[in-house]
Amino acid sequence: MNLLCLVFFMSNRSPRESVDAVLAATKQSSRLYGHGLGMIASENIISPNVKRAINSDLHGRYAEGLPGKRYYQGCDDFDTIEGIGIDLAKKVFQANFANIQSTSGTVSNIGALKALAKPGDAITAVSTADGGHISHARMGAVGLRDLNVSTYPWDEERMEPDIDGSCKLIRDVQPKITLVGQSVFLFPTPLRELADAAHEVDSTVMYDGAHVLGLIAGGVFQDPLREGADVMTGSSHKTFPGPQGGFLLSSSEDETFHRRLNNAMFPGVCSSYHLHHVAGKVVALAEFEAFGQAYASDIVRNAKAFASSLAAEGFEVLAESRGYTASHQVLTRHGEIDSGAGASAAKKLEDAGIITNMNMLPGDTKAMSPSGLRLGVQELTRVGMGVREMNEVASLYARVLLHDEDPKTVRQDVQHLKSDFQHVHYCFDSESLPAYEGM
Numbered sequence: 001m002n003l004l005c006l007v008f009f010m011s012n013r014s015p016r017e018s019v020d021a022v023l024a025a026t027k028q029s030s031r032l033y034g035h036g037l038g039m040i041a042s043e044n045i046i047s048p049n050v051k052r053a054i055n056s057d058l059h060g061r062y063a064e065g066l067p068g069k070r071y072y073q074g075c076d077d078f079d080t081i082e083g084i085g086i087d088l089a090k091k092v093f094q095a096n097f098a099n100i101q102s103t104s105g106t107v108s109n110i111g112a113l114k115a116l117a118k119p120g121d122a123i124t125a126v127s128t129a130d131g132g133h134i135s136h137a138r139m140g141a142v143g144l145r146d147l148n149v150s151t152y153p154w155d156e157e158r159m160e161p162d163i164d165g166s167c168k169l170i171r172d173v174q175p176k177i178t179l180v181g182q183s184v185f186l187f188p189t190p191l192r193e194l195a196d197a198a199h200e201v202d203s204t205v206m207y208d209g210a211h212v213l214g215l216i217a218g219g220v221f222q223d224p225l226r227e228g229a230d231v232m233t234g235s236s237h238k239t240f241p242g243p244q245g246g247f248l249l250s251s252s253e254d255e256t257f258h259r260r261l262n263n264a265m266f267p268g269v270c271s272s273y274h275l276h277h278v279a280g281k282v283v284a285l286a287e288f289e290a291f292g293q294a295y296a297s298d299i300v301r302n303a304k305a306f307a308s309s310l311a312a313e314g315f316e317v318l319a320e321s322r323g324y325t326a327s328h329q330v331l332t333r334h335g336e337i338d339s340g341a342g343a344s345a346a347k348k349l350e351d352a353g354i355i356t357n358m359n360m361l362p363g364d365t366k367a368m369s370p371s372g373l374r375l376g377v378q379e380l381t382r383v384g385m386g387v388r389e390m391n392e393v394a395s396l397y398a399r400v401l402l403h404d405e406d407p408k409t410v411r412q413d414v415q416h417l418k419s420d421f422q423h424v425h426y427c428f429d430s431e432s433l434p435a436y437e438g439m
């Protein structure tokens, strides 16, 4: 049986029906988010002009190498795009080096690990149980590069690496790479202290800003490249409001080091690097230059307001002693450790049209039955919601999770609230295309 027959047999759909099913599902997904509240901390929506760029003919094109040094012909226009993008990324992140080719945060990390260490070298990182990303662990990119990882002791009260214990670990292990940054990222990393310890033992400091890159660029979280990070990686689509992709940035002025980073991306980990997404990233960088500061500070203001409103409704919100959050994220606990209460809360909220994800919290040991939720307000901020709406959203959560109201009834009010927030803000030509529609 050839592959086409096998696919036909397995899906029991004609090719035409498969196409129709996919297009119908994309529309349905737009409807879900258009009528609902997208609150997954790693997600965002893109502006009309970013959509136009990623929907361009560049989708089918190739460019290997760097602007002006290509293997393929036909790249002059794309050279213009990537050249503008490199300049803008350096400006927006105040970096001495920027590579904008990475196709995701994970690919940025793989590239950085390749540039900065050899197989068998030591690395220190935040454990996945404490909120580190899988690419920082043996099961992910760190394992792929065959690095030996030691994890920092964690301060559960402050939700950050324990400073004294982590500095001691760095001095004892003398890692080739001191990796910091997490997926659960409420507060800035105490970077200066860790970077000082790292530089004493000639370790390169790598800051993974995947989640908080938009807040960093907006000047409202921390400034890793001036606090001791040698390299910063990140996604272009979480708080940074671009299309799916990544960045590789550095504070170093050493051109040999820049070459090493560029080579790690190509030919290291990318061949074609999704030129349409790079074009979208460049539009997002330009829009960020114009609107990013207001966007970033509105996110943090909204996250603080949302956390306080949830606490006032009666939810257990983590990190109360530090004011709950200094980022786009808020953490809530919904039952005993390892009880799976986070999973059932996420399901009930989905029934009400509120899209979230369960998350492990301090003490949880089972990834699939954690006690908590990790919530993000960046998407709601981007469609124009403010503090008043954050209070309303918290009361919708309470109706579903604390007062046992039928999620289907609450869903009507979710839809009503969302109907006033249908355009992307903090961008050019906001009204020219609804937020949740394709081109």
Ligand SMILES: Cc1ncc(COP(=O)(O)O)c(C=O)c1O
Pocket: 042, 104, 105, 106, 107, 109, 132, 133, 135, 181, 182, 183, 184, 208, 209, 210, 211, 234, 235, 236, 245, 246
């Ligand atoms: C800290 C951290 N690094 C890297 C990544 C991977 O980013 P991407 O999904 O763009 O590959 C994530 C994803 O959530 C993350 O949280």
